[in-house]
Amino acid sequence: xxxxxxxxxxxxxxxxxxxxxxxxxxxxxxxxxxxxxxxxxxxxxxxxxxxxxxxxxxxxxxxxxxxxxxxxxxxxxxxxxxxxxxxxxxxxxxxxxxxxxxxxxxxxxxxxxxxxxxxxxxxxxxxxxxxxxxxxxxxxxxxxxxxxxxxxxxxxxxxxxxxxxxxxxxxxxxxxxxxxxxxxxxxxxxxxxxxxxxxxxxxxxxxxxxxxxxxxxxxxxxxxxxxxxxxxxxxxxxxxxxxxxx
Amino acid sequence: xxxxxxxxxxxxxxxxxxxxxxxxxxxxxxxxxxxxxxxxxxxxxxxxxxxxxxxxxxxxxxxxxxxxxxxxxxxxxxxxxxxxxxxxxxxxxxxxxxxxxxxxxxxxxxxxxxxxxxxxxxxxxxxxxxxxxxxxxxxxxxxxxxxxxxxxxxxxxxxxxxxxxxxxxxxxxxxxxxxxxxxxxxxxxxxxxxxxxxxxxxxxxxxxxxxxxxxxxxxxxxxxxxxxxxxxxxxxxxxxx
Numbered sequence: 001x002x003x004x005x006x007x008x009x010x011x012x013x014x015x016x017x018x019x020x021x022x023x024x025x026x027x028x029x030x031x032x033x034x035x036x037x038x039x040x041x042x043x044x045x046x047x048x049x050x051x052x053x054x055x056x057x058x059x060x061x062x063x064x065x066x067x068x069x070x071x072x073x074x075x076x077x078x079x080x081x082x083x084x085x086x087x088x089x090x091x092x093x094x095x096x097x098x099x100x101x102x103x104x105x106x107x108x109x110x111x112x113x114x115x116x117x118x119x120x121x122x123x124x125x126x127x128x129x130x131x132x133x134x135x136x137x138x139x140x141x142x143x144x145x146x147x148x149x150x151x152x153x154x155x156x157x158x159x160x161x162x163x164x165x166x167x168x169x170x171x172x173x174x175x176x177x178x179x180x181x182x183x184x185x186x187x188x189x190x191x192x193x194x195x196x197x198x199x200x201x202x203x204x205x206x207x208x209x210x211x212x213x214x215x216x217x218x219x220x221x222x223x224x225x226x227x228x229x230x231x232x233x234x235x236x237x238x239x240x241x242x243x244x245x246x
Numbered sequence: 247x248x249x250x251x252x253x254x255x256x257x258x259x260x261x262x263x264x265x266x267x268x269x270x271x272x273x274x275x276x277x278x279x280x281x282x283x284x285x286x287x288x289x290x291x292x293x294x295x296x297x298x299x300x301x302x303x304x305x306x307x308x309x310x311x312x313x314x315x316x317x318x319x320x321x322x323x324x325x326x327x328x329x330x331x332x333x334x335x336x337x338x339x340x341x342x343x344x345x346x347x348x349x350x351x352x353x354x355x356x357x358x359x360x361x362x363x364x365x366x367x368x369x370x371x372x373x374x375x376x377x378x379x380x381x382x383x384x385x386x387x388x389x390x391x392x393x394x395x396x397x398x399x400x401x402x403x404x405x406x407x408x409x410x411x412x413x414x415x416x417x418x419x420x421x422x423x424x425x426x427x428x429x430x431x432x433x434x435x436x437x438x439x440x441x442x443x444x445x446x447x448x449x450x451x452x453x454x455x456x457x458x459x460x461x462x463x464x465x466x467x468x469x470x471x472x473x474x475x476x477x478x479x480x481x482x483x484x485x486x487x
Contacts, residue, residue: 058388077392085389089407089485098403099393125485145393 004055004075004149004181006030008064010206011050024050025062026206032149034069035179039192042202043245048185049082051207052151055183078147080155084134086126086141093122096141104146112140115170132163139167143174150175152184156191168195189235193217193228201242210241272454281458289443294462297428297440304363305424311364312371313413317405319372320379336369341427345434354435366427371416378412379405410482417475421467 011025024047032038040048053059055066056079068075086095096109113119116136126134135155142150156164172195175182186192192199193215201210213235221227236243256274263273284290319326345362352358382405390400432441440459447455 053388056392058392079389079392081385081389083385085385087386087403087407089482090403098395098399127486141393 003034003069004032005067006032006051006055006064007066008051008054008062010064011047011054011059011062023206025054026208028064028208030200030209032181032183034148034181037175037182037184037195037197038200039184039186039196039198040200040202041186041189041192041245042207043204044187046202046204047207048202049153052079052153052183052185055149056151075148076145078142078145078150080135080138080142080150080152082153082155082157084126084131084138086134086137088126091123091125092118092129092137095126095137096144099141099145101145104144108144108146109140112143112174115174116140116167132159132167135159136167139171146178148180150180150182152182154185154187156186164191171195189232190228193231194222201239201245203245210245211239213239269451270453272457276454277457277461280454281461284455284458284462290459290462293438293440293443293459294466296438297425297432297463298466300360300363300428300432300439301421301424304360304367304428305420307360308364308367308371308420308424309413309416312368312416313375313409315368316372316375317379317409320376320382326376333369333372336365337373341366342430345427345431349435356436359431359436362431363424363427367420367424370423371420374412374416374419375409378409382408407482414475414479418471421470425463425467 006028007030008025008028010023010027013022013024015021028051040051042048050059054062056077086092087098090098093109093113096112097106100106100109110119113122116139118133118136118140121129121133126137129137139155142152156167159167168191184192184195196215199213199215201213202208203210215231217227217231259274263271281290319329344365348358348362348365352361386404386408387400390404395404428439429441429444432439433445434441436442440463443459444456447453447459
């Protein structure tokens, strides 16, 4: 399993024409324990996606380091992007098959399709899917690689409430079946409380950690909207700086 | 509708040839006779076949090389900046100059003829594919990187489908360009093929022969479009709504 130490001194986007250079992240320190479900909460545009891209290894242009626990130098990463990023010229099933290693059995796809209720749409091209279905496909794709670290970038945005709740429950179910480290980006505090072991609040750009809070509500009581709402109220009154963020 | 417009074209041709009553514009009927004669003696199919073979070989080489170089230049800014001038130079060298130079440097041989055609076509393919490569969707490329796609997998499943429209456009313009150049190549330095025959007809002032060969060639190109390119287009578009 994988402990990850993230230590980013700075991440700056160079100036382009009129837009001056932009410091997205400054002095950000985070440590992730293996198997932990962490929600990153912060205002939109604060650099959360930039952080995920750095962790995923898509962006190497930053100062700082990311240390991964000794066993895995390259943890297997599953990334659920903000938009589904499916290949439009491949069917749902082909999109998922493509990310599998050659030694992985395709049986995992069948069971994931079944769980996400997409078995009937598996031979359809993505352009014919609704956004909710596309998102579920991208979630399946990230789970299919059997990741050590799962990165999720506001995956439930623009889903209608019942679908979002359903997909959220499926996500928790899959995570409990096979624990791995999850980094879940959101700006919905209720959603974060319902899902996370630990909440990490981030400031507006240049992004840095404001506070880390462990969610004390046991997993069995997370279905209870009142418990979540009560904890949310408590957070907002205890930490005025969090209220300013949201 | 297409049949009607074709008939109208033939009618105009017929009318003009009757009105002018000249050797330089034979009636469609005469041309058809010459065409049939050519088929019977095997002359026309032979020369047409030779030209088509050259077309296929030089087209294949130009497309393969052009796609490879185009993708590399589109993905690599430094190389692109270095070779950009070269491309402009090769794009602007007249076809006739490359043909003459190839024959002068390498002799009147088959490979020199093919090389001349390839050099004429290659810059066009490179520019088109390079343009396509620049418009590749970075989100999908990032996705492929994140999920550790191999180079081959990325090329086949992520890059190639996005380049397909550009490849088809390079193919269409390429066929049109190559078959015009190939006739000049044959006219100048080969002893068979359509270009050589046309040259012969020109010296004999045999307009009926020239037209018969032209019709044969246009028909073949139309068949390539209908039987190969159109179905390819259709197959690659099936994922669209």
